[in-house]
Amino acid sequence: MTALTKLTNRFTEADIDSEIVIMRLDNGEFFSLSGTSAATWRLIDGSRNRDNVLAALTDQFEGAGREIDRDLDAFLRELRETGLLAE
Amino acid sequence: MSAHKSAAEATIEREMRVMYGDAPKTLSDQPLGEMCWQMLGDSFLLRGEGHHYFHYRKGEGITVDRGPNADLSEESLWLDGSVYAAVASINGLLPIHASAVAHNGLVFAFTGPAGAGKSTLVAALGKLGLPMFCDDTLVLDLSDPDRIFCLPGHKRLKLRPDAVRLVGTTPLEAVSKSVDKVYASPSGGDVSHPLPLGELVFLETGVQPVVEPIIGAERFVRTEDNHQNAWLFTGARRLDPPAQFAHRARLAQQIRMARFCRPMDHARFQEGVALAAQYVRNGAQQ
Numbered sequence: 114m115t116a117l118t119k120l121t122n123r124f125t126e127a128d129i130d131s132e133i134v135i136m137r138l139d140n141g142e143f144f145s146l147s148g149t150s151a152a153t154w155r156l157i158d159g160s161r162n163r164d165n166v167l168a169a170l171t172d173q174f175e176g177a178g179r180e181i182d183r184d185l186d187a188f189l190r191e192l193r194e195t196g197l198l199a200e
Numbered sequence: 201m202s203a204h205k206s207a208a209e210a211t212i213e214r215e216m217r218v219m220y221g222d223a224p225k226t227l228s229d230q231p232l233g234e235m236c237w238q239m240l241g242d243s244f245l246l247r248g249e250g251h252h253y254f255h256y257r258k259g260e261g262i263t264v265d266r267g268p269n270a271d272l273s274e275e276s277l278w279l280d281g282s283v284y285a286a287v288a289s290i291n292g293l294l295p296i297h298a299s300a301v302a303h304n305g306l307v308f309a310f311t312g313p314a315g316a317g318k319s320t321l322v323a324a325l326g327k328l329g330l331p332m333f334c335d336d337t338l339v340l341d342l343s344d345p346d347r348i349f350c351l352p353g354h355k356r357l358k359l360r361p362d363a364v365r366l367v368g369t370t371p372l373e374a375v376s377k378s379v380d381k382v383y384a385s386p387s388g389g390d391v392s393h394p395l396p397l398g399e400l401v402f403l404e405t406g407v408q409p410v411v412e413p414i415i416g417a418e419r420f421v422r423t424e425d426n427h428q429n430a431w432l433f434t435g436a437r438r439l440d441p442p443a444q445f446a447h448r449a450r451l452a453q454q455i456r457m458a459r460f461c462r463p464m465d466h467a468r469f470q471e472g473v474a475l476a477a478q479y480v481r482n483g484a485q486q
Contacts, residue, residue: 125442125445125446127420127445127446127449127452127453128453129416129417129419129420129449129452129453130415130416130419131416132415132416132417133417134417134420134449134452136441136442136445138441138442141441143420145416145417145420146417147416147417
């Protein structure tokens with residue numbers, strides 16, 4: 114399984130408190146990430162694949178249950194559709 | 201109190217020097233309408249009523265051209281308002297639409313749209329002993345990457361007649377023929393030296409008076425400013441979208457923010473003022 118890679122030339126980002134604000138450079142659209150989505154975004158560092166990210170999230174969010182698996186896939190799909198994550 | 205002016209104060213003082221004479225009538229190939237402005241590079245041109253022009257070029261100061269039908273009673277308002285904001289912006293300072301008090305070496309600024317009660321609140325906080333830092337425009341010095349400083353206000357306190365009655369202050373002279381406001385003296389005195397920004401508080405209406413911190417990405421959202429001052433800054437700095445993002449992110453990261461909700465009910469005005477004063481005196485979110 115290949116490592117998850119952000120398309121860093123397509124966005125700029127800033128940490129504000131525990132949240133993250135991202136701006137797409139092609140259209141100026143903003144996103145904000147908090148909670149598990151912010152944690153997921155931080156874990157995508159070019160070295161972890163999907164399963165590594167899931168394992169780290171499961172450690173961080175003990176008791177989050179089975180839905181974290183499903184939520185991660187939905188979030189990764191969204192990032193790819195938005196053009197922020199390599200296919 | 202510092203005996204020396206900061207670099208930002210010295211810049212503003214130097215750049216705001218006023219001369220009288222001929223000014224250009226446009227900075228482009230289009231004529232400039234009354235009550236409109238243009239910005240081109242380090243130059244700014246404002247036209248007031250009639251043929252009343254205010255031209256600024258960085259390093260050269262301001263030239264006021266009093267042509268036919270110029271309304272001289274408005275001149276100081278133009279100079280202290282849009283011209284000052286443009287000069288600040290061209291010189292790297294950020295003017296925001298806010299009135300502020302000072303406490304314990306920090307500035308507590310209140311912002312909101314016209315009519316939100318910024319000046320009224322600052323006047324009322326003055327009655328409770330908090331000195332005014334500025335009225336209507338707060339100029340931020342961003343030159344220290346680690347901390348945002350505020351320049352002391354350059355405008356006198358202006359209040360609408362109903363605000364004078366609400367606050368219980370003494371009205372002074374009328375602001376101008378066309379503006380339904382009077383000048384007033386801040387009861388708590390004022391501050392004449394730069395101070396760090398302590399907190400930016402957004403004035404909102406609500407059922408009960410309450411102050412709540414604004415955290416996370418909402419602070420970034422709150423940096424979107426549709427006031428003319430923000431347009432002047434963006435125009436002057438010629439920021440591309442990534443630079444604008446970085447500018448807003450810095451403000452969001454470094455400025456503590458809160459919302460102050462209170463009913464717009466004169467009978468409960470003092471209740472809200474007391475809460476705001478307590479919030480400031482407690483050091484806000486410290």
